[in-house]
Amino acid sequence: xxxxxxxxxxxxxxxxxxxxxxxxxxxxxxxxxxxxxxxxxxxxxxxxxxxxxxxxxxxxxxxxxxxxxxxxxxxxxxxxxxxxxxxxxxxxxxxxxxxxxxxxxxxxxxxxxxxxxxxxxxxxxxxxxxxxxxxxxxxxxxxxxxxxxxxxxxxxxxxxxxxxxxxxxxxxxxxxxxxxxxxxxxxxxxxxxxxxxxxxxxxxxxxxxxxxxxxxxxxxxxxxxxxxxxxxxxxxxxxxxxxxxxxxxxxxxxxxxxxxxxxxxxxxxxxxxxxxxxxxxxxxxxxxxxxxxxxxxxx
Amino acid sequence: xxxxxxxxxxxxxxxxxxxxxxxxxxxxxxxxxxxxxxxxxxxxxxxxxxxxxxxxxxxxxxxxxxxxxxxxxxxxxxxxxxxxxxxxxxxxxxxxxxxxxxxxxxxxxxxxxxxxxxxxxxxxxxxxxxxxxxxxxxxxxxxxxxxxxxxxxxxxxxxxxxxxxxxxxxxxxxxxxxxxxxxxxxxxxxxxxxxxxxxxxxxxxxxxxxxxxxxxxxxxxxxxxxxxxxxxxxxxxxxxxxxxxxxxxxxxxxxx
Numbered sequence: 001x002x003x004x005x006x007x008x009x010x011x012x013x014x015x016x017x018x019x020x021x022x023x024x025x026x027x028x029x030x031x032x033x034x035x036x037x038x039x040x041x042x043x044x045x046x047x048x049x050x051x052x053x054x055x056x057x058x059x060x061x062x063x064x065x066x067x068x069x070x071x072x073x074x075x076x077x078x079x080x081x082x083x084x085x086x087x088x089x090x091x092x093x094x095x096x097x098x099x100x101x102x103x104x105x106x107x108x109x110x111x112x113x114x115x116x117x118x119x120x121x122x123x124x125x126x127x128x129x130x131x132x133x134x135x136x137x138x139x140x141x142x143x144x145x146x147x148x149x150x151x152x153x154x155x156x157x158x159x160x161x162x163x164x165x166x167x168x169x170x171x172x173x174x175x176x177x178x179x180x181x182x183x184x185x186x187x188x189x190x191x192x193x194x195x196x197x198x199x200x201x202x203x204x205x206x207x208x209x210x211x212x213x214x215x216x217x218x219x220x221x222x223x224x225x226x227x228x229x230x231x232x233x234x235x236x237x238x239x240x241x242x243x244x245x246x247x248x249x250x251x252x253x254x255x256x257x258x259x260x261x262x263x264x265x266x267x268x269x270x271x272x273x274x275x276x277x278x279x280x281x282x283x284x285x286x287x288x289x290x291x292x293x294x295x296x297x298x299x
Numbered sequence: 300x301x302x303x304x305x306x307x308x309x310x311x312x313x314x315x316x317x318x319x320x321x322x323x324x325x326x327x328x329x330x331x332x333x334x335x336x337x338x339x340x341x342x343x344x345x346x347x348x349x350x351x352x353x354x355x356x357x358x359x360x361x362x363x364x365x366x367x368x369x370x371x372x373x374x375x376x377x378x379x380x381x382x383x384x385x386x387x388x389x390x391x392x393x394x395x396x397x398x399x400x401x402x403x404x405x406x407x408x409x410x411x412x413x414x415x416x417x418x419x420x421x422x423x424x425x426x427x428x429x430x431x432x433x434x435x436x437x438x439x440x441x442x443x444x445x446x447x448x449x450x451x452x453x454x455x456x457x458x459x460x461x462x463x464x465x466x467x468x469x470x471x472x473x474x475x476x477x478x479x480x481x482x483x484x485x486x487x488x489x490x491x492x493x494x495x496x497x498x499x500x501x502x503x504x505x506x507x508x509x510x511x512x513x514x515x516x517x518x519x520x521x522x523x524x525x526x527x528x529x530x531x532x533x534x535x536x537x538x539x540x541x542x543x544x545x546x547x548x549x550x551x552x553x554x555x
Contacts, residue, residue, distance in 0.1 A: 050406050052555055070411070070551045080406040086398045088309070090316035102305035103407045146403055 001064075002027050003154045003184040004049065009058030010208075011044055018044050020208035021058070026154070026201070031180050033199030033216070034188040037293075040205045042188040043083065046158050049186075050080055063153050079147030079183070083158040085139050089132030093124050093142050096131060097149055104150040118145040122175060137168040144175055148183070155185045161194050173198050192293065196220075227285055228257035228265060233278040244271060260284070302409040307417035314421060319387050326383050327429040330376045331436025338368035339444060366445040367519055370453060373437045374515050377460045380433060381426075381467060385488055388422050388471055390481030396555055397479065411550050415472065419543060422468045430461050455525045456515040459532065463512040466535045466542075467492070473542035476549035509535035 004026040011019040018041045026032045036042045047053040049060055054069040061067070063077045087096055094115055101111040119125040122141035127134075131142065140160060147155055157176065161169040176185055177198045189195060195202055195216070202219050204212040212219070231254050232238060241255055242248050245268060248257050257264060265284060272279060314320045342362045345352070349359045392414075395401045401414065434457045441447040467488055474487030492510070499505040511531040517523040 050402075052402065052405070054554070078406055080403060082399060082402055084399075085403065086400045087403075088313065088400060090313060091309075095312075099305055099309050100403065100407055103302045103404055103409045105301050105408075143403070150407065 002061075003063060004032075004186065005061040006045070006049070007059045007061075009045070009048060009060065010056045011041075011048065011053065012056055017208055019048075022205065022208070022210055023058075024203045024210060024213055026184050026186055028153075028184055029180060030201050031176065031185045031187060031199045033195035033202040034186055034205065035190065035192065035195055035202060035293075036188070036205035037190050041208050042205055043158055045205070046080075046156050046186070046188060049156060050078065077153050079150065079152035079155045081140075081143040081147045081155070081157040081160055083160075083162070085143035085146075087131045087139065087142065087146075090130060092130050093119060093127055093145070096142065097146060100146045100149050106150065114149060118149055121145065121148070121178070123171070137164050137171075140164060140168070140172060141175075144172065144179075148179060152183055155179060155183050157185065157187045159188055159190070161189060161191060169194070228260040228268065229281070229283045229285070230255040230257075230268070230279060231281040233280050237277050240275070241268075241271070241277070303413040303417055306404070306409060306413050307420060310417050310421040314425065320425070323384065323387060323425055323429055324432075326380055327433045328436065330380050331433040332440070334372040334376060334433075334437040335369040335440035335444060337372050338364055341368065364445070365449050366441040366447050367450050369437060369441050369445070370450050370456070370519050371516060373434070374456065374460070374513075374519075377430065377433070377464075378513060380429065381460075381464050384422075384426055384429065384464070385467055385471060386485065388425075388468070389484045389488075391418050391422065391471070392475035393478060393480050393484060396553070399555075401555060405555065411553075412547055415476070415543075415546050415550050419469070419472050419546075422471065423465065426464050426468050427461065430464060431457070450519045451521045452515075452518040452525055455528075456518045459512040459515050459518075459528055462532055462535050462539075463509055466509055466539045469539040469542035472546045473549075476546040476553065507531060507534060509538065 002025040006022060006024050008021050008023050009019055010017070010021055022041070022045060024032075034042055034045070044053065048055055049062065049067060051067045051069055059066060065077070091099070097115045097118060098111065101114065102108075106114060116125065119127075122145045124138065124141055124145065127138070131139070134142065140163075144157075144160070147157070155176075160172050160176070164172060173194060176187060179185060180198075185198075187195075187199065196219075199216050201215055202213070203210050230241070230248075232241070235253055238250050238253070238255060242250055245255075245257065245264075247260075247264075248255050250256075257268070260268075269282070271277075342364060345359050345362065352359055395414075401409075405411070405414075438447060438453065441450070441453075447453060470488045470491050471484055474484045478484045478487060495508050495510045499508050499510050505511060507530050509531050512528060512535060518525070518528070
């Protein structure tokens, strides 16, 4: 069963169309990566899922229940971590989680053990200070704890790692990875390496539309094609090589093979050896994240 | 309901921890003491200034001070206390909207109605406790130094001021549902008062306006009786209820 179904949603702010027929679905126990650059519409989509935003058209179902604007009928079903979580500075973490827990209706006795479990999970169990003095990373951790306190079926994280240092990022990703056992996670980001680390399914949002959607493997498939760069000792040989390998191009005295597979690489080397063409350099490098991003977007 | 109780608990905790409660209590108690103190000190001040007044051709005779002077001070000072209360509570809703502190709680199933209602209850309780505390202190000193029985309708006059305050607090609830900052809320509440003042220029209209509830001096002297305040009191109550009721659908529609 799908925990989340987004069907053809559209939203405009004034004349600007932010979402234009976005559809995707998230199955159970899946970490769903929602990729897009800043302003692509990720946060707008998430707010729509939470019922915090009125849609122009389309429908969203969470745990089989239709989402309506202005109310949160999916109580107990969704946990939400905003991009910059804000809490009441005069409370400490434990008091804040108590507030969240009692709103969702967890009874007092169970709540106590749940809170210490959550604080331990996010590493805030020894923190006794009030939230007002927390760093950004600590707020992000508390954000995860409050989002998971009611054991939701769907956890929505809006760019949870964007503002954190590498250690903080790793910790947050580990927590999200661990949460997968009990809940589905929708996790928006513009950092592709984060997606590769924890996600099993991805969708890429660009210009208000889904530019790519599929499993993490299919994303890797696109990434597989690596570029091959060849510099020959005698520049005159260039034409000879290019005439045989049609996909190669010559730029700045260098032969470049875009999206070269392993077979292409082997064929090239055997040709060079057979023809006794001397080379200075043969280099193979993976498509980097930006290239991949651009490639998916331009499709 | 569980959201409401949890949230109201948070509201009271906020009132105490952000020191707003302390500020309000200090102001209410200070004014409560100031009312009789001003009345008590007036003849002493005039005596001290007697020489300079004499040089201006004024002579100070024996002034007799009664509890009435203290209650007149109460009527004069209460609007100031109300303004302090309104300023303190002006950002109670809008700060949550702009900071985004409500979002995690709303997504947990807290209804927007609970938010509107619990904040209103907190303001209502704080204002009620404050004004009657101020009243009680003035009453105590009135009996201690003088005799309250010479003043008519003290409790009803206190009720009038309380009701006017309730109406202004309700206006905070209403304006908060459409405004985006504390400043705008205060502007709305101030605007409401200003409109009533302008409309009150006409003697006929002023008989019906809630602002009449502030003019309680004539109640103390017995020139007017409680029944003369019936219509403005009813109108103030109707406005209060409508302000709060209107805030619900407006807050539901609001983009948070």
